[in-house]
Amino acid sequence: MSIKQNAYSDGLPDFRNLGVIARILVAVNLAAIGAACYAEPGWARGMARFADDAAFIEPALLASIVALYLISPALVSMRYLLANVVVVAVVLCIVAGMSYLPQSLSAPDERQLARRLVFSAAISLALLGYLRLRAKAFSPALTEARLQALQARIRPHFLFNSLNAVLSLIRRDPKRAELALEDLADLFRVLMSDGRKFVRLADEIALLERYASIEQLRLGERLRVVWEIDNAPQDALLPPLVLQPLLENAVYHGVEPGTEAGEVLVRIEGRAERVFVRMVNPIHPGSTHRPGNHMALDNLRERLMLFFDAEAKVSTREADGRYQVDIEFPQITAKPAGQVETR
Amino acid sequence: MSARPLRLFVADDEPPARSRLRELLEDLRAECPAEVVGEAGNGLEVLDRLPESGAEVLLLDINMPGLSGLEVARHLSGLENGPAIVFVTAHDAHAVEAFELNALDYLLKPVRAARLAAALRKARHTGAPLPASLERAQAGPRTHFSIVERNRIHLVPVAGVLYFKAELKYVTLRARDREHLIEESLVSLEKEFATHFIRIHRNCLVARAAISGFERAAGGAEDEAHWEVLLEGVPDRLPVSRRQWSEVRDILGQRGRG
Numbered sequence: 001m002s003i004k005q006n007a008y009s010d011g012l013p014d015f016r017n018l019g020v021i022a023r024i025l026v027a028v029n030l031a032a033i034g035a036a037c038y039a040e041p042g043w044a045r046g047m048a049r050f051a052d053d054a055a056f057i058e059p060a061l062l063a064s065i066v067a068l069y070l071i072s073p074a075l076v077s078m079r080y081l082l083a084n085v086v087v088v089a090v091v092l093c094i095v096a097g098m099s100y101l102p103q104s105l106s107a108p109d110e111r112q113l114a115r116r117l118v119f120s121a122a123i124s125l126a127l128l129g130y131l132r133l134r135a136k137a138f139s140p141a142l143t144e145a146r147l148q149a150l151q152a153r154i155r156p157h158f159l160f161n162s163l164n165a166v167l168s169l170i171r172r173d174p175k176r177a178e179l180a181l182e183d184l185a186d187l188f189r190v191l192m193s194d195g196r197k198f199v200r201l202a203d204e205i206a207l208l209e210r211y212a213s214i215e216q217l218r219l220g221e222r223l224r225v226v227w228e229i230d231n232a233p234q235d236a237l238l239p240p241l242v243l244q245p246l247l248e249n250a251v252y253h254g255v256e257p258g259t260e261a262g263e264v265l266v267r268i269e270g271r272a273e274r275v276f277v278r279m280v281n282p283i284h285p286g287s288t289h290r291p292g293n294h295m296a297l298d299n300l301r302e303r304l305m306l307f308f309d310a311e312a313k314v315s316t317r318e319a320d321g322r323y324q325v326d327i328e329f330p331q332i333t334a335k336p337a338g339q340v341e342t343r
Numbered sequence: 344m345s346a347r348p349l350r351l352f353v354a355d356d357e358p359p360a361r362s363r364l365r366e367l368l369e370d371l372r373a374e375c376p377a378e379v380v381g382e383a384g385n386g387l388e389v390l391d392r393l394p395e396s397g398a399e400v401l402l403l404d405i406n407m408p409g410l411s412g413l414e415v416a417r418h419l420s421g422l423e424n425g426p427a428i429v430f431v432t433a434h435d436a437h438a439v440e441a442f443e444l445n446a447l448d449y450l451l452k453p454v455r456a457a458r459l460a461a462a463l464r465k466a467r468h469t470g471a472p473l474p475a476s477l478e479r480a481q482a483g484p485r486t487h488f489s490i491v492e493r494n495r496i497h498l499v500p501v502a503g504v505l506y507f508k509a510e511l512k513y514v515t516l517r518a519r520d521r522e523h524l525i526e527e528s529l530v531s532l533e534k535e536f537a538t539h540f541i542r543i544h545r546n547c548l549v550a551r552a553a554i555s556g557f558e559r560a561a562g563g564a565e566d567e568a569h570w571e572v573l574l575e576g577v578p579d580r581l582p583v584s585r586r587q588w589s590e591v592r593d594i595l596g597q598r599g600r601g
Contacts, residue, residue, distance in 0.1 A: 072548050132356065145573035155408070155434075156433070156434035156436070157433050157434045160434050160451070160453065161357065161360070161432075161433045161452065163452075163453050164357075164359065164360050164363060164452040164453040164454075165359040165360065165363075167363055167453050168358065168359035168360065168362045168363035168366070171366060216357060217359060218357045218360075219356075220357075220358050222356075255407050256356075256406070256408065258408050259384075259385045259387070259408045261408045278420070285515065286409075286417065
């Protein structure tokens with residue numbers, strides 16, 4: 001997936017994509033009809049001319065598409081400009097080569113050959129340009145889809161274990177079970193909300209506390225969370241679900257694999273117009289949990305970049321049997337115009 | 344079904360999950376009488392407590408700290424009258440797939456009473472799972488070796504093993520403080536722990552990390568001159584066969600560069 005995105009990021013169409021092939025077929029034929037009608041007076045004669053031309057155009061077109069399909073992997077590794085030159089050159093070679101095939105109805109004269117070559121070059125370049133623009137127009141949609149996909153992540157392990165914990169409470173402590181379900185509902189509301197809007201730090205902290213209380217229910221005294229959040233700037237804005245995945249990671253990798261109690265530190269503070277977040281958890285070298293840490297962090301980094309561009313930082317550190325994540329981002333309290341809705 | 348209650352052991356690291364299972368068993372009392380004879384909150388506790396509890400069936404969570412459920416099951420399979428095992432997991436696509444492939448019984452959390460009853464009825468008849476099925480279901484190598492002595496399971500962490508030596512019918516496991524006899528073949532050990540141990544002789548696997556050096560041993564009357572592995576912390580010297588020497592030497596070379 002990512003390889004493909006990188007490969008085509010500079011706008012070269014994917015010649016193995018059915019949509020691209022269909023667009024090329026339609027566009028070339030429309031252009032040929034247009035050219036035929038332009039060359040002959042009247043629509044009927046134009047169509048007759050196109051029917052004649054098609055005997056040459058269609059084989060050449062199909063041969064070009066097959067050739068481009070075949071060399072597509074090689075094109076991808078070339079620079080964009082060079083790749084375009086190669087595409088046009090391939091098409092021209094095919095057109096010229098087919099013009100001299102013995103089974104052509106009549107040997108082409110030089111003027112006809114020149115016309116064909118000019119037409120092919122023009123249509124090739126026009127198509128390359130169109131497909132590039134189209135790819136560019138679609139990339140924001142791609143980004144948005146990725147953003148949504150990034151956000152739709154919660155460990156199924158957590159969901160089912162939490163539901164199981166709530167079930168165990170229903171008979172013994174119905175009040176506590178109600179609270180736990182409310183916490184879960186709040187958590188899922190945020191998880192399923194629009195990930196493109198800023199949220200207040202205070203809300204994000206409330207979410208952290210809800211999440212921690214669900215985990216507490218499951219893990220009991222094995223989980224100890226130390227909160228240092230008195231100096232957190234409540235009104236600072238940040239993208240949603242930046243902090244919760246960090247705490248989830250800390251619990252999943254730092255507390256769950258341990259047989260002893262594990263302590264997680266959550267520190268959030270504002271200094272010099274910036275917000276600093278630190279989470280620390282113990283490390284379990286022999287943990288059987290699959291490594292998912294890096295993916296969550298890459299995801300987080302990417303989202304912070306989308307919101308704060310280069311002004312956000314994410315760093316991690318491992319020392320003395322503890323794993324530490326630090327993030328910092330500018331302390332914005334007013335929504336930047338335009339950014340909230342479009343990004 | 345007999346009137347005698349089924350003796351059950353419940354292993355889960357989350358206290359609410361254990362109490363949920365107890366509640367369900369209570370609900371099923373008429374249909375499927377059972378008695379919880381032991382509980383554990385992690386894998387090591389299971390191995391410690393289960394043998395003397397006399398449990399017939401073990402409800403075993405997969406995701407437990409210390410030792411995973413699958414590894415616990417493998418160590419239990421060394422017991423003479425090992426329990427039947429019903430695995431319990433919240434969500435582990437890989438494990439579920441492995442269970443189905445190897446016909447191991449499992450329950451998904453949250454567990455339903457009806458499913459639990461069916462699993463218990465089945466477990467009573469099928470008995471302990473086959474070691475081979477457990478071995479295939481576990482994705483990676485074990486973290487411990489187990490030696491069963493008089494109905495006790497003694498664990499030796501893989502990192503604490505210096506070498507294995509095959510002698511006649513048995514394989515000797517050499518840990519820092521003592522030796523154990525185990526009933527496994529060098530070939531299967533070599534396969535499971537390829538990254539950890541290296542074959543230095545037809546009859547010997549050595550922990551890569553335990554090798555402190557090599558020394559040339561003078562040939563005796565019948566013996567040719569050969570190399571010997573020196574080990575960290577113990578005086579044992581292990582001969583390297585001519586066939587394995589080049590491979591063993593490469594390990595040393597890599598270490599020297601690193």
